[in-house]
Amino acid sequence: MMDFDALTHDQQLGILQETAEAATANYDLPADVSVEMINLSENATYKIAARDGRRWALRIHRDGYHSRTAIQSELAWLTDLRQTGIVPTPVPVAGKDGEQIQRVGHPRLAQPRHVVLSQWETGSEPGIGEALGEPFELLGEVTARMHIHARQWKRPSWFSRHVWDFETSLGEERPLWGRWRDGIGVDAAKARLFGRTAELVGRRLTAFGKGHDRFGLIHCDLRLANLLIDGKTVKVIDFDDCGFGWYMYDAATPISFYEHEPQAADLIRSWTTGYRRVLDLPSADEDEIPTFVMLRRLLLVAWIGSHAETDLAKSMGLPYTEGTVGLCEAYLSKF
Incomplete structure (x- = not known):
């Protein structure tokens, strides 16, 4: 065969x-x-x-x-x-x-x-070109409720999901979605830049830690394609990547593939506004969201490289890798 x-x-x-x-x-x-x-x-x-x-x-x-x-x-x-x-x-x-x-x-x-x-779930997938301020506030509220649930839920004894930490995301030994170095169009210059960025992300995540209030069961993939807007209701679908990771990673995934768009920062602010209506969000956690955006961006560079046959990867391709350069430079200058 x-x-x-x-x-x-x-x-x-x-x-x-x-x-x-x-x-x-x-x-x-x-x-x-x-x-x-x-x-x-x-x-x-x-x-x-x-x-x-x-x-x-x-x-x-x-x-x-x-x-x-x-x-x-x-x-x-x-x-x-x-x-x-x-x-x-x-x-x-x-x-x-x-x-x-x-x-x-x-x-x-x-x-x-x-x-x-x-x-089948009714509703429509939101688009990046739409007015997403209110939906992102609602998503922030929903995510906060999910985080509260994750902290309080008594999981079955047999419960088992992936762990999404630095090593399984951007590490060299066991990345779940492949190595960012194998992304489309990652040449020597980009590899140096992305490598410096990944190292900084790793150092900051180590300092941030995996305490109970920061690390737990999360959806891990709250991008627009996995949300359905049905009137005033936000539905969440596709839990295939749910696992154990940093709660603030769920703040980064809604802008997946659009991290470079000018409205990305405003959308994250809308998300945090909604989140705070339900759950306290310490300023130290909010301040680290750019690190999780960068973590997600490099992880998606790896995903596109290892899933080049999919329509989504084909639609992103080399421009997504090239667009990551400016984000890395901005992140390195910020921190």
Whole structure:
């Protein structure tokens, strides 16, 4: 059997499509549903639509990224967040066997993939060109409630998620999304600049520390694509990267891929305004948000380099790496 990763991108898409179509048989769904890919990132996500208008979201997990226990941990947290009224989150749909996580195989896959089906969430993804001040204030409030929940929630004994610290983000030995040095267009000059920036980020995070009030269970990926605005309600989706990290990292991820835009600073201020309505935000924590923005930016340079086949990476590409230069220079001059 040919290694899946050795196949062409189109071949991989075809196999994933067939796997998604086969997965629908594991659920009590109408026989005439359509299956349409809507996103390919760490996982492949599909819109499942019935002729009567009902819709669902089906996610095929990437092989080797999360264990079954880790996926179950994700579902446990997002379910408790929804059931306790903290924030609207996706509603998992159990398969015919009563399990929320299904295993679906394909002749061209070395082993079956984990699959999760959720009810479709209404709302629209906000765009960077829109008036986002009020939505970001609401997001700040929601994030603060999530942080309170994370500190108080009694996690199941088997709970297991990635740790997003400096070493797993920008470290040389075990970065979860690849090395920033392997980003698109990182030449010798950029490598020196990015290296100095990463070293400073690392020193500041070490000084900032991982105390209970600063480091815990967070969403880790509150970018615009993972938010749905439904009237006055902000819904949070895609908890695939949730894990243990710095709480203020959740202040940086909403401007992911747009850190260089002129409105980024105002959006963060809107976020902190909303956050403070719910939870105290010490000035020392707020002052370190630029470090988390820089951490996220370099992490995304690494992600784009290691996920070059995805549409999102293709849309960012070299300009994103080049745009990181000015951010690094500004960060180094600030600190």
